[in-house]
Amino acid sequence: MDGVKPGLASVRVAQLATVVVGLAAWELAARRLWVDPLFVPAPSAVAGAFLGIGGPALAGLADTLGKTAVAYVLSVALGASAGVAVGSVRLLRDVLSPYVIALYGIPKILVLPWIVLLLGYGTTPAIFYGTLHGVFPIMVLVMGAVRDVDRTLVTVARSLGATTWQLYWKVLLPAIVPSVLAGMRLGIVFCLLGVLVVEMFAGVRGMGHVMGSLANGFQAPELFAATGLVSAASIAIVLALDHLNDKLSHWRG
Amino acid sequence: MKVGLLRLGLLAVLLAVWEVAGRAANPLLAVPPSAVLPALRDLLLLRSYPDLPASLLLTLREIGTAYALAVAAGLGCGFVLGMYRLVGRAWGPMIAALYAVPAVVWYPSLMLFFGLDAASKIAFGFLLGFFPITLAVLAGVRQVNPQLVVVARAYGAGAVTVFRRVMLPSMLFTLVGGLRTGLALCVIGVVVGEILGSKAGMGALINHAYGLLRTGDYVALVLVTLALVVGSDVLASLLERHARRWTE
Numbered sequence: 362m363d364g365v366k367p368g369l370a371s372v373r374v375a376q377l378a379t380v381v382v383g384l385a386a387w388e389l390a391a392r393r394l395w396v397d398p399l400f401v402p403a404p405s406a407v408a409g410a411f412l413g414i415g416g417p418a419l420a421g422l423a424d425t426l427g428k429t430a431v432a433y434v435l436s437v438a439l440g441a442s443a444g445v446a447v448g449s450v451r452l453l454r455d456v457l458s459p460y461v462i463a464l465y466g467i468p469k470i471l472v473l474p475w476i477v478l479l480l481g482y483g484t485t486p487a488i489f490y491g492t493l494h495g496v497f498p499i500m501v502l503v504m505g506a507v508r509d510v511d512r513t514l515v516t517v518a519r520s521l522g523a524t525t526w527q528l529y530w531k532v533l534l535p536a537i538v539p540s541v542l543a544g545m546r547l548g549i550v551f552c553l554l555g556v557l558v559v560e561m562f563a564g565v566r567g568m569g570h571v572m573g574s575l576a577n578g579f580q581a582p583e584l585f586a587a588t589g590l591v592s593a594a595s596i597a598i599v600l601a602l603d604h605l606n607d608k609l610s611h612w613r614g
Numbered sequence: 615m616k617v618g619l620l621r622l623g624l625l626a627v628l629l630a631v632w633e634v635a636g637r638a639a640n641p642l643l644a645v646p647p648s649a650v651l652p653a654l655r656d657l658l659l660l661r662s663y664p665d666l667p668a669s670l671l672l673t674l675r676e677i678g679t680a681y682a683l684a685v686a687a688g689l690g691c692g693f694v695l696g697m698y699r700l701v702g703r704a705w706g707p708m709i710a711a712l713y714a715v716p717a718v719v720w721y722p723s724l725m726l727f728f729g730l731d732a733a734s735k736i737a738f739g740f741l742l743g744f745f746p747i748t749l750a751v752l753a754g755v756r757q758v759n760p761q762l763v764v765v766a767r768a769y770g771a772g773a774v775t776v777f778r779r780v781m782l783p784s785m786l787f788t789l790v791g792g793l794r795t796g797l798a799l800c801v802i803g804v805v806v807g808e809i810l811g812s813k814a815g816m817g818a819l820i821n822h823a824y825g826l827l828r829t830g831d832y833v834a835l836v837l838v839t840l841a842l843v844v845g846s847d848v849l850a851s852l853l854e855r856h857a858r859r860w861t862e
Contacts, residue, residue, distance in 0.1 A: 459621065588720065
C-alpha cells in the first residue's frame with residue numbers, strides 16, 4: 362500500500378529465503394521429534410521416498426495425465442462450441458444460462474457415486490467426470506465473451522452485408538479468443554481435479570489411487586513425495602499454458 | 615414471460631425424459647423422479663435414515679468451523695501480505711502458484727494427518743476457503759488509495775479509524791466477494807472430504823446408500839445436501855447485497 366516498490370531481486374531473494382527457511386524448519390522439527398515423523402516426515406525422508414516410489418508413481422502420473430488430456434480436449438471442444446452456440450443465439454442464452462450457471466456452481470461430487478455406478482471402475486468415469494468439471498467454466502467464460510462482443514462490430518459487419526458464416530468466422534471468433542484461452546487455462550486444473558477425485562474415490566490406477574493407498578497404508582514420506590510430484594506436474598502444465606498464452610497474444614498483436 | 619415459460623418447459627421435458635428413461639432402465643442404476651419423491655418423503659420423515667438430523671448437524675458444524683478458521687486466517691494473512699509490500703510481492707505469486715494445483719491432491723495427506731473423523735474435513739474445507747479469502751483481502755488492501763490513508767493520518771486519525779473509515783469502505787466490495795467465494799469453497803471442501811471417506815455426516819450417508827445400491831435414497835440424500843449447499847450460497851448472497859448497500 363505505501364512504501365517503495367521492492368525490486369525483483371529482493372522479491373526473488375525473499376522467495377528463496379521462504380523456501381529454504383521453511384524446509385530447514387521442517388527438517389529440524391522432524392529431526393527433533395517436535396512433530397511425529399509418522400505423520401510429518403522430514404524433507405530428507407521425503408526425498409528418499411521419492412526415489413523409492415519413482416517407478417510406480419511416474420506410471421500412475423502418466424495414467425492420470427493421459428486421462429486428463431482426453432478430458433481436457435473434450436472440455437475445450439464441448440465448452441467452447443456450446444459457449445459460442447448458446448452465447449450467440451439470444452433465445453438459447455436467455456433460456457439456458459440459469460441452467461448452465463447452476464450446473465457450473467453445484468458440487469459435482471454429489472453425482473460421482475452415480476457416475477461410478479453407471480460407468481464402473483476405470484478410465485471412462487475418470488474421463489467423464491474430468492470433462493464434467495472442465496466443460497462448465499470454459500462454457501461460462503465463452504458465453505460471457507460472446508455476449509460482450511462489441512455490438513457495433515456486429516451491426517457494421519451486418520450492414521456491410523456479411524453473411525452469418527462470415528459474422529461468426531471474422532467477427533465473433535477473433536473477438537472471443539482471449540476468453541477461450543483464459544478458459545483453457547482455468548479448465549486444465551478443473552479437469553485434473555476431476556480425474557484425481559475419481560481415482561481417489563473409485564480408482565484402480567492413476568495418481569489419485571496411488572495417493573489414496575499410500576494414505577491408507579500410513580506411508581507418509583511416500584505420500585508426501587507423490588503429492589509433491591502431482592503438484593509440480595500441475596504447476597508445470599499451467600505455466601506452460603501461460604507461456605503459450607503469452608506467445609499467442611504476441612502473435613495476435 | 616416467454617423465456618420463463620420456455621425455461622419451465624425445458625425442465626418439464628428433462629424430467630419427462632428422465633422419468634421414461636428411468637422406468638426403462640435397471641432400477642438399481644436409475645431412479646425416475648416419481649420414485650424420488652417417496653424416497654425423499656421417507657428420508658425427511660426419518661424412516662430410511664433416522665440419523666439424518668445428526669448427520670446434517672455434523673456436516674453443518676464442520677462447515678461452520680472450517681469457514682470460521684478460513685475467515686480468521688485469510689483476513690490475517692491477507693492483511694499481512696497487503697501491508698508489507700515485500701512479503702506480499704514475494705508470497706503472492708507463491709500462493710497463486712499453489713492455486714494452480716488441484717486442491718484435492720492435499721486431501722490424502724490431510725486424511726493421514728487428521729484421521730477419518732471431522733478434523734480432516736474441517737482442514738480440507740479450511741484449505742479451500744482460505745486461499746480466495748486471502749487473495750481477496752490482498753487485492754482489497756491494494757485497492758485502497760494510499761493518499762487517502764496519508765491524508766487521514768495527517769489529520770490525526772488512529773490506525774483503527776483509518777481502517778474503519780478509509781480502508782474498509784474502499785475494499786469492502788472485493789472483500790465481501792472473497793468471503794462469499796470462500797464460503798462456497800468451504801462447503802464444497804467439506805462435502806468432497808466426506809464423500810471421499812468418512813464415518814459420519816451427509817457424505818457418509820450418501821456413500822452408505824450408494825454402496826447398498828439404495829439408489830432412491832441416494833438421490834434423496836443428494837437433494838438434501840444440495841439444498842444445504844444452495845441454501846448457504848443464497849444466505850451469503852443476501853449478506854453480500856446487504857454489505858454492498860452499506861458502502862453506497
